[in-house]
Amino acid sequence: MIDELKNFEELEEHIGNSNLTYREAILDYYKKLGERMGFTVRENFSVIKNGVNSGKLDIIWIEPNITFITEFGKLDDILKHLWKIVEFSPSLAVLLLSSKSECRAEKVSELIEKSDITREAKNRFLILDVTEKKVIREP
Numbered sequence: 001m002i003d004e005l006k007n008f009e010e011l012e013e014h015i016g017n018s019n020l021t022y023r024e025a026i027l028d029y030y031k032k033l034g035e036r037m038g039f040t041v042r043e044n045f046s047v048i049k050n051g052v053n054s055g056k057l058d059i060i061w062i063e064p065n066i067t068f069i070t071e072f073g074k075l076d077d078i079l080k081h082l083w084k085i086v087e088f089s090p091s092l093a094v095l096l097l098s099s100k101s102e103c104r105a106e107k108v109s110e111l112i113e114k115s116d117i118t119r120e121a122k123n124r125f126l127i128l129d130v131t132e133k134k135v136i137r138e139p
């Protein structure tokens with residue numbers, strides 16, 4: 001399944017054929033990929049644990065328990081997403097990042113590797129640089 005998630009050629013084709021914004025086209029691709037693979041897909045999924053709403057995940061595939069987050073802002077902005085991911089505790093967390101943003105994929109990978117907060121989950125992250133079409137981190 002990891003190979004399906006890393007199919008940059010198919011992703012680029014979908015983006016090019018879409019009338020959506022870049023970010024929305026990426027999310028649409030992973031939504032449709034999950035549906036095509038037979039998974040139940042939810043968008044803007046609220047992470048609520050112990051009565052506390054930690055925010056929303058962009059997309060989840062329910063059965064295999066995979067989350068998808070996009071972040072094209074600053075490095076600080078990824079922290080809110082990491083918190084949601086740790087709270088939700090997915091089997092796999094896919095971070096869709098861009099090397100053209102301030103939230104550099106290599107820095108995020110280093111943060112995940114060195115942080116105590118992500119210590120238990122660090123082997124469940126797949127980080128993709130969607131701009132450079134490369135895998136930064138695999139589980």
